[in-house]
Amino acid sequence: MSDVLLPALAPGADLDGSVTVAGESVTFRDLGSWSRRCAANLRAAGVRRLAVLAEPTLETVVAVVGSLAAGVPVVPVPKDAGAHELAYMIGDSGVDAWVGPERSEAGGLLVLAPRDLLGTESDDDLPEPGGDEIAMILYTSGTTGAPKGVLLSRSAIAAGIDALAEAWGWTAADTLAHGLPLFHVHGLVVGCLGPLRVGSSLVHTGRPSPQAYADAAATMYFGVPTIWHRIAEDEESARRLGGARVLISGSAPLPVPVFERMRELTGQEMVERYGMTETLLTVANRIDRPRLPGHVGWPVAGVETRLRDEHGAVVPRDGQSVGRLEVRGPTLFSGYLGMPEETAKAYTPDGWFHTGDVATIDADGNHRIVGRESVDLIKSGGYRIGAGEIEAFLLGFPGVREVAVVGAPDEDLGQRIVAFVVPDEGRRPDPEELSQAVADELSVHKRPRDVVFVDSLPRNEMGKVQKKKLLG
Structure with a gap:
């Protein structure tokens, strides 16, 4: 595919496509023009790294693609970031400008509104930055300490998209739809x-x-x-x-x-x-x-x-x-x-x-x-047990709506298997039957020693169960 990171937005691109976010639409042609105007303004302002409050809006898309066109690394910030998280990301990433509503944590940064990014007409054909240059800094969830800033290069992003396009037969004839957050790899x-x-x-x-x-x-x-x-x-x-x-x-x-x-x-x-x-x-x-x-x-x-x-x-x-x-x-x-x-x-x-x-x-x-490995590989009685296998089995058991299996500390076994179960309304399964079914169909050493019924499982915004919260 093209060495240009986003060829649909390149000058002269003959693609009849569009981007729609929460009901607001723009053609590829206009988005390309907006991205170049945004890039020109970022360069004129001397911005070296840009933080963007990644709300699901067309303005977020414009800010991100404008940064990429300018060769300015972009730091997408979760839309619900709290004061501590936001201050950490701004300080650690070294951004010098912020796109989003004014926040005290962003004090000292150049605050840009979407109208600032599009204020100057520019259809300049900007040179494409090199493939090794950093396109984005995405922050990990910080489950094992402070969040880490992950440096993603333009070439890595291009290689990843191209490989998926090949695997899924993804072409310009498609229309992709989703409602995912705009601060992760997935969305x-x-x-x-x-x-x-x-x-x-x-x-x-x-x-x-x-x-x-x-x-x-x-x-x-x-x-x-x-x-x-x-x-x-x-x-x-x-x-x-x-x-x-x-x-x-x-x-x-x-x-x-x-x-x-x-x-x-x-x-x-x-x-x-x-x-x-x-x-x-x-x-x-x-x-x-x-x-x-x-x-x-x-x-x-x-x-x-x-x-x-x-x-x-x-x-x-x-x-x-x-x-x-x-x-x-x-x-x-x-x-x-x-x-x-x-x-x-x-x-x-x-x-x-x-x-x-x-x-x-x-x-x-x-x-x-x-x-x-830290929460889903359970070492119990000398066995190495995958929590996912037990979860997949229990999800097929009548009355089980959701389930998360964890290994809790145990003086005898090292870890004992505990199943946290969200039951169907009005149809709570019998805990002993659940445990025995696992023993009969999978293995005795894989049976849950405890079954705990809960109203819901703690999840992050991407839908991942936060098992460490279940363990307290």
């Missing part, structure tokens, strides 16, 4: 920049309701499992997605019952994929291969994966053995901002990135993500 890098690189139209629904997804009438849809669960419960909206070319789920495991229900209502086997901020999307199901529920597919073009145990030994690719997932390829980040030691620790001596996730790979190369 911003792939869900927003992806269409502007591939040339497909984009419809961001604003609020990701089932009806909004159905009304988008797109050929491709992105969503997190929470969104797909809600759509699966809205039969009318789900059936209206049956005409789409592909339905894609990510950011957390898709429950098997949701996969099966969506297949029943739409006739489609949903596509799951895997990635993280540091690697972009590295493993994905393909449009030209059957999809297995609970599996995320194969490495995308240019990416390699491997499994190792805690001693560095090779883990068999038998679809059962659990190992640490390590990856390498052109989509990987350029390092953590200002943290050379943390960057070095993230890699093996032979250059593979530690994802921190555990997985299985079958003989055909199909990957199944067990979860985070």
Whole structure:
């Protein structure tokens, strides 16, 4: 594909596409002109790094693509960022300008409103920055300490999008629809920049309701499992997605019952994929291969994966053995901002990135993500147990609406398996039956020792269950 990062916005691009965010639309032609005007103003103001409050608006898109056109690294800030988080991100990233409502935490920065970014006419053909230059600084969730600024280069973003376009048959003839946040890899890098690189139209629904997804009438849809669960419960909206070319789920495991229900209502086997901020999307199901529920597919073009145990030994690719997932390829980040030691620790001596996730790979190369090593790999009574396998089984048990399995400290076993269950309304399953079913169908050592009923599971904005909160 083109060396230009976003060819749909390049001068003279002959693409009949548009971007719509929460009902407000702009053509590629006009968005390209706006991005160049924005870039000219950023350069005139001497902006070196730009923070953008990433609300789901067209103004956010303009600020991001204008920064990319100017070669100015952009720091997307969650729209609900609190005072402490915002102050940390501004101070750590070294931004010198801010796009968004005035905040005391952004004091001392040049505050720009959308009208400031578009104030000067400019259709200059700006030189394309080099591929190794940093395009974005995305912050991790900070689950293991202070959030880290992940440096993503233009070439990594381009490689990631191109590989997904190949895997999913994604072309300029498509229309992508989603309602994801615009400060993550899923919603911003792939869900927003992806269409502007591939040339497909984009419809961001604003609020990701089932009806909004159905009304988008797109050929491709992105969503997190929470969104797909809600759509699966809205039969009318789900059936209206049956005409789409592909339905894609990510950011957390898709429950098997949701996969099966969506297949029943739409006739489609949903596509799951895997990635993280540091690697972009590295493993994905393909449009030209059957999809297995609970599996995320194969490495995308240019990416390699491997499994190792805690001693560095090779883990068999038998679809059962659990190992640490390590990856390498052109989509990987350029390092953590200002943290050379943390960057070095993230890699093996032979250059593979530690994802921190555990997985299985079958003989055909199909990957199944067990979860985070820190919370989803349970070591109980000498066994290494993947929480995801137990969760997938329990989700098929009558009366179980949601479930999260964790390992709680245990003096005898090391860790004991605990299942936190959200029951269906008026249909609470028997805890002993749940535990015994796991023992009978999976293995005795995988049975939950405790079943705890809860009203809901703690989740972040991307729908991932925050298991550490369950453990207190």
